Amino acid sequence: MLLLLFDIDGTLLQRASGEHAAALRAAAGRVHGVDLSRVDSVEYAGRTDRAIARDLLAAAGVEELDEAWVEETVREYERLCPPDLSATVAPGMVELLDALAARPDEFRLALVTGNLEPVARRKLGAAGIGHYFEPGQGGFGSDDEDRGRLPAIARGRASDPAWPRGRTVVIGDTPRDIHCARVDEVRVAAVATGSFGVEALAEADAVVDDARSLLPVLEDWR
Structure with missing residues (x-):
């Protein structure tokens, strides 16, 4: 998994x-x-x-x-916070999350974000995708100021002993997301859906244009 x-x-x-x-x-x-x-x-x-x-x-x-x-x-x-942020969900993301959530023996979903956890949960709830991410899991800006420490925090919450690095993937859209994965020595898939293009994200283990292209990458890594 x-x-x-x-x-x-x-x-x-x-x-x-x-x-x-x-x-x-x-x-x-x-x-x-x-x-x-x-x-x-x-x-x-x-x-x-x-x-x-x-x-x-x-x-x-x-x-x-x-x-x-x-x-x-x-x-x-x-x-x-607006009551409805559903229009801000990245194209193809709901389809990706549905596909991953339908395979719980292969994929486990959590968050690694610089957001304070209550802000993150409220934001995703307003967007209509909060239910994909189990409470008590993930790593947040309220856990540590240094984003590089958040993947390890998330792995520690996922299992005891901590979830293996070799079975962990950070998914983000900035060079700092790539950096935080490198700090914890886990793989990283970058999506060029934010303010950084494919070239700026080239140091990731995989770079895709959008969420629709992520599933084959993750299936290959599984």
Whole structure:
């Protein structure tokens, strides 16, 4: 059986991060009493929420991240999240998830994402695909600021002892997704459905144009 660790933004969903980014920024500013509305130099793609918030605050002269920011971000995202994000599901992704979920003896689905877990679950629920990903599984930005540590966390939650590296695949859309897989020495399949093209993702073990092309790759690796 392969453990498949899916990224969210740019992979499972497309153009669904606007409200999330707004919630993160508003919550960090509110908790720390600073105006972050004009900070625009921070990179978001492929990073954890905690790392993004820390950089936003550093740009405003704040050195320490108050942990109250986590709950405030979750509350703010709950307020801002659209009730229906189904239109943001990547083309072919529902068909892929259906095909994988129909073969539970061959594939196990979980998440590896920089999103805080409550934000990730809320986002996927609004998109109508949250049921594919079992609670208590995966690795999230609320687990560790360093995305490179998240695949190992997900493997540890999948089984005891941890799920084997040789039977684990990260699926993402950015060079940072590839990097996090390399840190944990697991395979990675990249989909060019986010802001990075095929050439930028060439260091992955496999690169495909969209979700429809992923199933043959995963079947071959099985």
